Amino acid sequence: xxxxxxxxxxxxxxxxxxxxxxxxxxxxxxxxxxxxxxxxxxxxxxxxxxxxxxxxxxxxxxxxxxxxxxxxxxxxxxxxxxxxxxxxxxxxxxxxxxxxxxxxxxxxxxxxxxxxxxxxxxxxxxxxxxxxxxxxxxxxxxxxxxxxxxxxxxxxxxxxxxxxxxxxxxxxxxxxxxxxxxxxxxxxxx
Numbered sequence: 476x477x478x479x480x481x482x483x484x485x486x487x488x489x490x491x492x493x494x495x496x497x498x499x500x501x502x503x504x505x506x507x508x509x510x511x512x513x514x515x516x517x518x519x520x521x522x523x524x525x526x527x528x529x530x531x532x533x534x535x536x537x538x539x540x541x542x543x544x545x546x547x548x549x550x551x552x553x554x555x556x557x558x559x560x561x562x563x564x565x566x567x568x569x570x571x572x573x574x575x576x577x578x579x580x581x582x583x584x585x586x587x588x589x590x591x592x593x594x595x596x597x598x599x600x601x602x603x604x605x606x607x608x609x610x611x612x613x614x615x616x617x618x619x620x621x622x623x624x625x626x627x628x629x630x631x632x633x634x635x636x637x638x639x640x641x642x643x644x645x646x647x648x649x650x651x652x653x654x655x656x657x658x659x660x661x662x663x664x665x
Contacts, residue, residue, distance in 0.1 A: 476542075476543070476544070477524075477540065477542065477546075477548075477554065477558070477559055478559065478663055478664040479540045479559075479661065479662065479663045479664075480505065480508070480554075480556055480559050480560065480661075480662045481508065481526070481528060481536065481538050481659060481660070481661055481662070482503035482504060482505040482506075482556070482646055482659075482660050482662060483503065483504045483506075483530075483657055483658070483659060483660065484501065484502075484503055484504075484570070484652060484654055484655070484656055484657065484658045484660055485501075485502040485503060485504055485645070485656065486501070486502055486656060487499065487500070487501045487502075487651050487652075488500060488501075488502065490637075498637070498649050499649070499650060499651055500637055500647050500648065500649055500650075501647070501648045501650065501651055501652045502645055502646075502647050503645065503646045503647075503648065503652070503660060503662075504644060504645060505555075505556035505639075505644050505645065505646040506528045506529055506644050507528065507553040507554060507555045507556075507644065508526035508527070508528050508553065508554040509526060509527050509528065509551070509552075509553050509554075510524050510525070510526055510548050510549065510550055510551060510552045510553075510554065511525045511526060511527045511537065511550065512524075512525035512550060513525075513546055513548065513549065513550055514539075515545060516545075521541060522541070522542040522543065522544060522545055522546060523539050523540060523541045523542055523546075524539070524540045524542065524546050524548060524554075525537065525538070525539050525540075526538055526539075526540060526554065536659060538661075555641065555644075556639060556641075556644070556646050557639050557641050559664075560636050560639065560646070560662070560664070561636065561639070562636050562637065562638060562639065563635065563636060564635070564636045564664060565633060565634070565635055565664070565665040566634045566635070566636060566648065566662050566663065566664060566665060567630055567631065567632045567633070567634065567662075567663050567665055568630070568631050568634055568648070568652040568653070568660050568661070568662055569628060569629070569630040569631075569653070569660070569661045569663075570628070570629065570652060570653045570654040570658050570659060570660040570661065571626055571627070571628060571629075571653065571654050571658055571659075572625050572626060572627050572628075572629045572653045572654060573625050573626070573653075573654060573655050574623075574624075574625040574626030575624040575625040575626075576623070576624065576625075577621065577622065577623060577624070578621065578622070578623075578624035578625075579600060579602075579621045580600075580601075580602035580619065580620055580621050581600050581602075582624065583619075583621065583622065583624040584619045586602055586603070586619075588600050588601065589601055589603065602619070602620060602621070605618060605620065629653040630653075631650065631651070631652055631653060632665065633650075633665065634648045634649060634650040634652070635648065635649040635650065636648060636649075637649045646662075648662075
């Protein structure tokens, strides 16, 4: 059974449900996927569909959806978002988070910094001590310090399908998904 779909994030906004409750929603461009290749366990060692969908006018994404059973789709078939999801379905969304470049320890790890008194006039945003004395005489691996922050694959669970506009190929999800605009998002049923 096909339970995965790929879409591109348009934006995050808000709307109101029928009871007047405000909801944070994310709109995704869910263009139909075109099956480019069918992989079978006998030939490739696993069942999968290799699908393409437009990235820009001249370029397209090529992604693989792994399946548990033999797929019923053939090469050249199109898969629409309404074939897999319906309003009310529970989803999980995976994508690259927004990159924030090289960040300090306070921004990256939430450190509180040093005191503003007792002679510390220039160390308020310092991470503090990073090691011990002669033994071990080095900084332990995995120590939380300044460095590259963001641009990691994040998964958000328990999102809900709010609406599917088949004419415009727009999927609306209740909740926020990772990444900035035009980020590729992988959607799976929970």
